Amino acid sequence: MQSGIKSGMFIGSVVLFSLVASGIFLFLDNDGKEIGGGDGSEEISADAEEEKLRLVEYTVEDGDTWEKIMEKIGVDWNLGLEFLTISENAHNLASIHAGNEFRFLFDSKTEVLTSLEYDIDDEEFLIIEKKEGGEFGVDVREIVYDTKIVSGRGVIASSLFETAQEEGIPPGITLNMAIIFGWDIDFTSSVYKGDSFTVIYEERYRDGEPVKPGKILTAHFVNGGKDFYTFYYEDPSGYAEYYNEEGREMRRQFLRSPLDYIRITSGFSYNRLHPILNTFTTHRAIDYAASSGTPASATAAGTVNYVGWKGGNGKYVGVRHANGYRTGYAHLSSYAKGVYVGAKVKQNQVLGFVGSTGLSTGPHLHYEMLKNGAFINPLRMDLPPGKPVEKEYFEDFYTKRDSLMEVLAK
Numbered sequence: 096m097q098s099g100i101k102s103g104m105f106i107g108s109v110v111l112f113s114l115v116a117s118g119i120f121l122f123l124d125n126d127g128k129e130i131g132g133g134d135g136s137e138e139i140s141a142d143a144e145e146e147k148l149r150l151v152e153y154t155v156e157d158g159d160t161w162e163k164i165m166e167k168i169g170v171d172w173n174l175g176l177e178f179l180t181i182s183e184n185a186h187n188l189a190s191i192h193a194g195n196e197f198r199f200l201f202d203s204k205t206e207v208l209t210s211l212e213y214d215i216d217d218e219e220f221l222i223i224e225k226k227e228g229g230e231f232g233v234d235v236r237e238i239v240y241d242t243k244i245v246s247g248r249g250v251i252a253s254s255l256f257e258t259a260q261e262e263g264i265p266p267g268i269t270l271n272m273a274i275i276f277g278w279d280i281d282f283t284s285s286v287y288k289g290d291s292f293t294v295i296y297e298e299r300y301r302d303g304e305p306v307k308p309g310k311i312l313t314a315h316f317v318n319g320g321k322d323f324y325t326f327y328y329e330d331p332s333g334y335a336e337y338y339n340e341e342g343r344e345m346r347r348q349f350l351r352s353p354l355d356y357i358r359i360t361s362g363f364s365y366n367r368l369h370p371i372l373n374t375f376t377t378h379r380a381i382d383y384a385a386s387s388g389t390p391a392s393a394t395a396a397g398t399v400n401y402v403g404w405k406g407g408n409g410k411y412v413g414v415r416h417a418n419g420y421r422t423g424y425a426h427l428s429s430y431a432k433g434v435y436v437g438a439k440v441k442q443n444q445v446l447g448f449v450g451s452t453g454l455s456t457g458p459h460l461h462y463e464m465l466k467n468g469a470f471i472n473p474l475r476m477d478l479p480p481g482k483p484v485e486k487e488y489f490e491d492f493y494t495k496r497d498s499l500m501e502v503l504a505k
């Protein structure tokens with residue numbers, strides 16, 4: 096019986112940990128409310144479990160490795176190594192990124208690390224926890240958010256970013272709006288006083304706390320008296336994109352950015368509202384602020400034509416694309432696996448990681464683009480219209496577009 100209770104308590108602790116992860120933990124009260132054991136046969140009070148386990152949260156810092164983190168939080172390296180080995184089956188703990196969060200659970204009595212969670216990105220987390228038999232199990236799970244649909248609007252007085260900030264719109268949403276419309280509107284030089292916008296987006300909460308916002312569902316931008324619309328649409332086959340009102344993708348041959356904007360804007364203060372440090376006019380490339388280790392991805396499919404040190408560019412990757420385009424990614428800290436001269440890369444494939452090599456004053460990505468050998472502004476390039484919605488889904492698209500239009504007009 097004693098062993099039964101023990102294992103029951105252990106199941107309870109596993110359950111509690113999972114609840115922390117899914118955000119339900121917040122709603123457990125502290126007066127001994129019971130939660131069920133994993134198999135329903137044992138019940139454990141939340142109070143008892145809180146005494147049994149100690150939660151340690153840790154945000155990955157620049158230069159951290161798994162080994163360093165184990166040292167910092169005082170975990171024996173043998174156990175650290177065991178976690179590292181287990182993690183390889185789901186998401187390798189050797190590839191962790193600055194700014195991402197760990198949650199460690201320790202047994203309060205023995206001070207032994209019993210489980211961990213690591214936020215891989217905004218959508219998924221890694222979990223390693225002890226199973227009933229005493230062995231560790233590993234899994235990658237989807238992060239569960241509470242979502243609220245909200246709207247923001249503004250009339251531009253100086254810049255889109257300033258106006259959006261004044262209206263309380265999160266910087267990540269403003270940026271995404273700029274990215275989505277960025278193929279049609281040049282936000283660096285052609286936004287006018289009196290331009291206006293409306294954006295409908297998802298606010299996300301985790302454990303009751305507001306976190307980075309989710310998707311933009313639809314937006315309307317009036318630029319110099321001209322209307323631009325965008326609609327997020329997932330077709331019945333599961334393919335999702337942003338479309339204009341005619342059902343053509345906003346996206347073109349190239350990705351809007353070599354970096355995941357949402358990710359890099361998460362840590363921005365009010366002093367720096369967007370990641371663009373230097374624009375094309377200052378040095379014929381775009382400089383994006385991002386923390387060291389942020390993945391930099393190919394903006395279009397192509398063939399790698401340069402990997403290595405390139406003067407002031409430091410560690411550099413060059414890619415040749417169809418239609419006479421080339422792109423370059425500079426000041427990298429390291430290169431991604433499978434990136435060598437002659438390698439074929441897909442759009443959005445990681446080429447390397449942001450760093451500060453060469454002539455650079457701090458971690459950032461210097462991104463350049465050439466057409467037929469001449470530098471062009473990636474934010475202003477002129478490309479043919481995007482792919483249309485599949486014919487069979489036209490009807491469905493127009494129905495959803497119209498209902499989003501109504502939300503915009505409210």
Ligand SMILES: [Zn+2]
Pocket residue numbers: 373378380381382460461462
């Ligand atoms: Zn630069």
